[in-house]
Amino acid sequence: MIAEAGHYALVLALALALIQSTVPILGARWHDPALMNVARSTALAQLLFVGGSFAALVTLHVTSDFSVVNVFENSHSLKPLIYKITGVWGNHEGSMLLWVSILALFGGLVAAFGNNLPLSLRAHVLAVQAWIASAFYLFILITSNPFLRIANPPIEGRDLNPVLQDIGLAVHPPMLYLGYVGFSISFSFAVAALLEGRIDAAWARWVRPWTLLAWIFLTLGIAMGSYWAYYELGWGGWWFWDPVENASLMPWLAGTALLHSAVVMEKRNALKVWTILLSILTFSLSLLGTFLVRSGVLTSVHAFATDPTRGVFILLILCIFIGGSLSLYAWRASALKQGGLFAPISREGALVLNNLFLTTACATVFIGTLYPLALEVITGDKISVGAPFFNLTFAPLFVPLMIAVPFGPLLAWKRGDLLGAAQRLVAAGVVALIAIALLWAWTLGGSTLAPLAIGLAVFVIAGALSDLAERTGLFRLPFGTTLRRARGLPRSSWGTVFAHAGVGVALIGIVCETTWNTEYIGSMKPHDTAHVAGYALTLDGVRQQQGPNFREMIAQFTVSLGGERLSVMTPSKRNFTTRGSTTTEAALLTRGASQLYISLGETAADGEVAVRIYHKPMVLLIWFGPVLMAFGGMLSLSDRRLRVGAPKPARAPRQLQPAE
Amino acid sequence: MTRKQRRLTMIGGSLAVLAVAAGLVLNAMRDSIVFFSTPVMVAEKHIPAGRRFRLGGLVEKGSLVHGADLAVTFKVGDGGATLPVSFKGILPDLFREGQGVVAEGALDVSGVFRADTVLAKHDETYMPKDVADALKKQGHWKDDYGDKSQAAQADQSAPKGVPQ
Structure with a gap:
């Protein structure tokens, strides 16, 4: 019934x-x-x-x-x-x-x-x-x-x-879908604007909160999925450049670009045609993501619940919506009126640069994800494009973007002063150089790239903070004035600071984890001790336990540092009788932003257990960064300007001007 | 600057970035792409030692040998040929004899495939798609692929169900 x-x-x-x-x-x-x-x-x-x-x-x-x-x-x-x-x-x-x-x-x-x-x-x-x-x-x-x-x-x-x-399933898919599907709103607005043949700054003001909302959810959804994969799959990896992950990253990159270009449109009434195109592309990439995941065309670790026969139907939906909206765009976009002028060096120019790099990075991910599929269809060759490809393409494109990030908010609209912005970023640059020098000295003979990358991240964070200091007059004005100014600052400015700093924080986590990750892989008997990154981990013993719908083998490890007993970790392996399958439940011990990670392998006949132990320095920053970004997004969303909604026109005809 | 000059600056800048990106992509395509082979294809193509590729096939029954210190050897077959594989580390949960596997690595001079990664496929009935396709092509296909087919077999005795 x-x-x-x-x-x-x-x-x-x-x-x-x-x-x-x-x-x-x-x-x-x-x-x-x-x-x-x-x-x-x-x-x-x-x-x-x-x-x-x-x-x-x-x-x-x-x-x-x-x-x-x-x-x-x-x-x-x-x-x-x-x-x-x-x-x-x-x-x-x-x-x-x-x-x-x-x-x-x-x-x-x-x-x-x-x-x-x-x-x-x-x-x-x-x-x-x-x-x-x-x-x-x-x-x-x-x-x-x-x-x-x-x-x-x-x-x-x-x-x-x-x-x-796992609890991850309760959070990750709904968040991700709220993000994916949320972009349908900016898509609908874009198509509606094309159908009506008119668009103006007020349009951007309506679209921006919806885009921002979707973006916040997508950011959190991707971060959550990454953390879930990290602790559930048992290999300590947090991003595999798997096609399904890329499918969620592409709309995120395009959506981030859209957020920024919508700002230009809202404030300066420029980049209209481009913003419309980005709205269409962002949702098209969401649809593409849905197609990739739901049609089963991919060989992927996420290959749950897929059925190839349905692929054709989604492909049809994909073609109709993407093809249709792009044709409409080609037909109608020229009817939209050009907006405000700006010099290449200006806030608008910086945001264009941001868009350029984000969309190009998105395009490289797109190629890396779809090229293997295209090649298989055309020549029948099967190839896999993995992490090395993306490290060689995506990373170099992100470096100039990261360098540019702190400059953007410091440039004025219309015509900016690059030298002035650079002067105001001197402090941030110095902090970054000190960080590089210290790290270099500390890890002498180690990786040369890692200190540079962390220096870049520090520059982004310090740059975001100097923007804040600049706006509030910190150190220049009396402290009371600064506080008053800070309170008076629009929430969206605070949002920018948090979101930009979040990017830097995530980068620090990524660099530390990939460079200084230490691991121990071996088989252990009870009372054996493994040493990882200064920690001593002793296997106390192994016991069996019955769960609600599984049997569990739990190993108990005592963790000590410098002879002092810290904690007990209990990784386990669960055997689900109904499906006859096993999962590995990793044990995590958080120390500051770093984590110790133990997962179990198979048990040999003589009772030896295969174990993987990782020490992952600063790993939590990888997910703390996106949380900061999302928090920045929420601050921005709560900005009075967006809550109040579109401005009531002083003179009625100004609100929407016919483009023709 | 006039409007036209500004526009040209923008377009020029964009093209420069796109050109750099295209260069990066082409360069990465040359160096970091890994091909997929089955044991038969390895035998036919004479892949040189040291060249990385992905090997897919079924783990031969009875071929898994555990050595000291987590070293394992097993044989991967596709019905036409078999190839010995050595790996050091922890095998994924779903690694079983008689089931599909994908390993990444390279052949050594003695013709043993030295895997540095054995890919984990996280569904106990999930056959890696590459392996399934390759096996199908060679006609060694038993319809035991995917939980759908098993579920269908279970249900198909009774009609699979109708809406309402």
Whole structure:
């Protein structure tokens, strides 16, 4: 009954989406406010029905209704409740349902909070949203229905893939989807602007918060996924340049560029055509990511829940939306009016540079990810493009970008003073040089590149702080004035400081982890001691334990430093009987920002256990950086300017100028 | 500067960055791409010792030997040929005899494949796609690939289920 209700709700949502994708457009053509307002109600109703459908699937999973194929294949009655819920999106059908639910959520948000949008713009935006939604509802209903029944229901389910039975699954996919799908809003705005043939600074002001919101979620989602892979897969790696990871990195890079170009458009009314193109590209890359992950075209460590037969359908959606929007762009973009002028050395110029490097870096990731697929299709040769390729292409492009980051906020709009900005960055440069010199002396004879890279990161962080010091008049003015100024500073300025500093923090973590990571791999008997980075780790013993739906072998290690006992670490191996598979649960000990990491290998006949022990210096900074970036994004999002919404025009005709 | 000059500066700068990026990509393509081979392809192509590639196939039953200090040797076969592989380290959870494996490394002078990475595929029924395709091409394909087929076999006795 619940399954049928969920299925029916989804069909109704499709019907609503079809209405929403046509009626408001006609309304806009005929200047009929009533028809245009249909978009608002249908978007909200759609959210209601998709939400209901999603709730139905969750209920089926929670109540372990094994007469539904999806529940049978991915659940087990003994599974802890949290994994019964997260298992909903731990498979193809469920995760597509989550995808459309989030799409409907964003559509509903625009409908609910878009009251200050011009009526026809809102009608167009919601109609475009509904086109996307209709395509994906059809996809789910035709190829991936999660509500299929089995004629003879089995008594027990086949359980969720053990690797997915982790709290990471509760957070990572929803966050990532909120990011991916959130970019659909800027896409819809872009297409709506092209359809209407007009665009102005106010448009950027509406688009920016949505882009920022999606970007925050995507940043956190990627960071969370990386940390999850780090502790769950048991090899201590946090980024593999795996196609599925690249699929999420590409929209992030394009989205970051979009955030910055939207600033230029909002403040200076320039770069309109480019911002529109970036909006389209960012969401196209999100769609591409969905295609890569969901179609099963990739050989990938993330190859869960994939089914190649569905690939063609998503590919079709991909072609229609990307091809359609780009054709519309080619046709209409020239109709958009050019914006404000600026000199190459200016805030705008810096942001253009940012966009240039981010999109180029994105393009190299795109080539590295899709070239193997293209080559296989064309010549049949199978190749793999791994970390070395990206280290050789992506890294060199990021270096100039990082050098430029501190300069951007210090340059004035329209015409900047590079020399002046450089003078104000002298302090940051000196700090960076000191950091390089100290590290060089400390790691004498070691890597030469690492101190330089850390110096660059320090420059980015110190540069962000000197921007702050500059704005508040720190050290120049009395402290009270500084405080007052700091309080008066727009939140978006604070956001910039945090986000930029976050990039530097992440870079420090990445460099330290990859350069000074130490590892011990060997087999240990009880009472053996391994020495890693000054820590002594003694294997006390191994014991067995029964979990809710697995048996667990736990090894206990005593960790001591300089003879002093610090802590106990208990890595384990879990054996899931239903699927007959094993997972490795790594044990982590956090010391400051560094971590000790133990994971277990197989046990030999004589009781020796194979172990991997890593000491990963500053590894937590890798994820702390993105958290800082996201925090900066949230600060920026809470800026009064964005909360208040678009400016009320002093003279009515100024708000939207026809471009023609 | 006039509008035109500014635009030219921008376009020139962009082209310069794109050219650099293209150079980087081409350079990296030459040096860091790894090809995939099965044992039969290795025998046919005479891959020189020291050249890195990815080897895929099935771990031969009964060929896994544990040595001292985590050294292991096993044989990878694809029905046509087998190739001895040596590896030092911890094998992934899903490494089993008779199952698919992908290893990265190079041949040494004696013709043993020295793997430095054995790739972990994180689904117990997941056959690496490269391996599956290669085996299919050579006709050594048993339909035991993927959990879908097993699930389908279980369900197909009864009709797989209808909507509603």
